[in-house]
Amino acid sequence: MNPLKEEHTLSVYTENMVGLLNKISIIFSRRKINLESVNTSPSEIENIYRFTIVVNETPEVVKNLVRQIEKIVDVFKVYSNVNDEIIYQQMALYKVPTSVIMKDVKVERLLREYGANTVVIREDYTVFEVTGQKEEINKLLKELDKYGLIEFVRSSRIAIIKSSEGVHKKVLNMEKNDPRKSPINNEFLSLKSKIFQM
Structure with a gap:
């Protein structure tokens, strides 16, 4: 039996928004997945932005989408949530x-x-x-x-994720461990691996 489609909200944390929407859109268009809703805004920490994307798809398809989006260099982390896991x-x-x-x-x-x-x-x-x-x-x-x-x-x-602490706490912890370095100005790949290791 095929899993049913349901609404999923993707919270995409990024460093830089220039051209990023186009890169993300290509991932969806190649898979012929319709974007129900897209919002872009600053996040709780300066220089990190947040895309909120709503799709109506199966969990497996969404899991693959998350993996693909996280491969984009400017993307820090992607969270996927169903409606009862968020306040929207x-x-x-x-x-x-x-x-x-x-x-x-x-x-x-x-x-x-x-x-x-x-x-x-x-x-x-x-x-x-x-x-x-x-x-x-x-x-x-x-x-x-x-x-x-x-x-x-x-x-x-x-949308706000009910269980999430956001990125602010993670970045502050990193600054505390090495106060000489500003994480936003570090080499991007280093920041990505240190802050968002699961």
Whole structure:
């Protein structure tokens, strides 16, 4: 029996972002794997960046992906987690006609129920922001569509690994062992092997 596909969130720690997204994308495109979501941001330590990538695949396929991504020179470490191992959120913006909100009490109640915050109010439209998980965001999208929704956009996923201590502690420990050296400025391969040995 083939293992079932499920959502996996990859947290990719990297030294340098220039051209890196292209290198990572090639790994996925060669295997014909669709990226559900991609987010890039600074991590908890200066000069180390974090890609958060969501894929819907089997554990075996994801395991191979992780191995391939870690072979990229600029990548320190890749963590793979299923949804119950992370805390994750997305943000969405909804543009709704202001006239509908003013006239229909149901819309106002609906927005309150989903914890929507007002971003912009104009005569012709109002923009609301909601933070939550994809299912909640999509449910509100369907509801607001009944009331003349003008525009909608959803961000990529951001996630924190429940069991992870991040990279900050590992880098600080390395500095403590050798205070003369800045780990970020060391030869990259040396840093990669010292910090992220499993």
